[in-house]
Amino acid sequence: MVTAHSIEEKKIWSVLETVTDPEVPVLTVTDLGIIRNVKINAEGIEVIITPTYTGCPAMDMIAMNIRLALVEQGYKKIKITSVLSPAWTTDWMSEEGKRKLKEYGIAPPNPKQQVCNDKLFAEAEAVQCPHCNSHHTHRISEFGSTACKALYQCDDCKEPFDYFKCH
C-alpha cells in the first residue's frame, strides 16, 4: 500500500542518493551501502548510517553532508545515528556503485574475496585492471591511499591503480 509515509521515505532516499563520498566522489552513500535505515516519526527523521572502517575520517563529513542535503530539501528535525552492528561489508556495495568505481579507475571489490583470509604470504588476488581489463596485475601494497583500498599495478598497461579491497 502506498502511504504518505512511504512516499516521504522514498523522497528521503532520493535525497540520500545525491550525497557522495568525499574520498571517492563517484560513489553515493547509497552506492556504498552505508545507509542502513531511514525512519520517520513524530520527532522528525532519523537516518541510520554505519562506518566502512572504524577509523574512516570521512564519516563525520559524510554525516554532515547528509544533514546539509536534507536541510536543503526543507527537512528540519534531522537525527543521524551511527551504528556498528551489523558491521559493514563490501557486499553491500551496489552493482551500480561497482560499475562507477571501475569507470573512475578504481578496481571494485571482487565478488569472491580471497584476500581477507589470514593466510600468510597468500598469492595476491587476481584483480582486473580498471583501465585495460587485463588480469595480469600484481599487488604493490596491502594498504593504499585510504583504509578501504590496496595498491595494485597492471603488468600489461603498467598503470598503477587502487583496488577497493574486501571487508
Add this chain to the structure above:
Amino acid sequence: MSDFLINYILHLADTTLILSQRNSEWCGHGPILEQDIAVTNISLDLLGQSRNFYQYAASLIGEEATEDSLAYLRKEREFKNLLLVEQPNGDWGQTILRQYLYSQFQYLLFEKLQQCNDEQLAAIAAKSIKETTYHVRWSSEWVIRLGDGTEESHNRMLKAIDELWRYTGEMFEPAGYETIVDVSLLKNDWLQKVRSIFLEATLPVPEKVFMQSGGKEGKHTEHLGYILTQLQYMQRAYPGATW
C-alpha cells in the same frame, strides 16, 4: 559493576589509542612509502577503535565526559593501557614485533568479546576484528621476513624480543575490572600462534622471563608520560580548542 565496566572500556580505549599514537610517529618516516602507509593505516584503524570505546565509556559516565575529555584530559596514572603498547618504536623490527604481539592478542580477545553480553562492546569487537585480521597478517609476514632475513635483520629481531617480551605477560593477567573476557584463558592459544610464527621466522620463544605489569592499574613505564605530553599538548595549552 558499572565502574568495572567503565574501567574495562577505558582499558581497551587507552590501549588502542596509545598504540595508534606510537604507530603514527612513523608517519613520513617509514622505510619505504608503502610500509609507511601500512603502519599509519593501522594507526588509523586503532584510532577508530579507540574512539568507539571512548564514546561508549563517555555515554556511561555521563555528565560532561566526551571521547575528547577522556583521551585528552586524563593523567598518566588514570591511563589503563598495556605496557607493551607504550614502548618506544625503536627500529622497524621492534615496531613490527610490538604490533604482531599485540595484534595476535587483540584478535583472540575480540573473538571472545564479540560474543559477550554487552551489545555495544560486542558490536565494536565484531567491527574491529575485520581490521585486526589484516593487522595480524601484515605484521606476521614482517616478523617472518625480518627474522628469517639477513643476519642483520635477524639480530635486530632478537634484540626486539629481548626488549618487548617482558611486557607480554601482563596481557593475560586479569585486572580487577576485567571480568567480561577471561584473558588468562587466551594465553595458550596466543603462545601457540606466536610459536608457529617464530618457528617460521627462525626466532626463539623466550622462556622464564620476568614479566612486568602495572599498566592496567595505571602504573606505567617512563614512556607514557612523554607520549601524553605530545598527545595532549593542544588541549592542555589551549583548553577547549577546536578546529
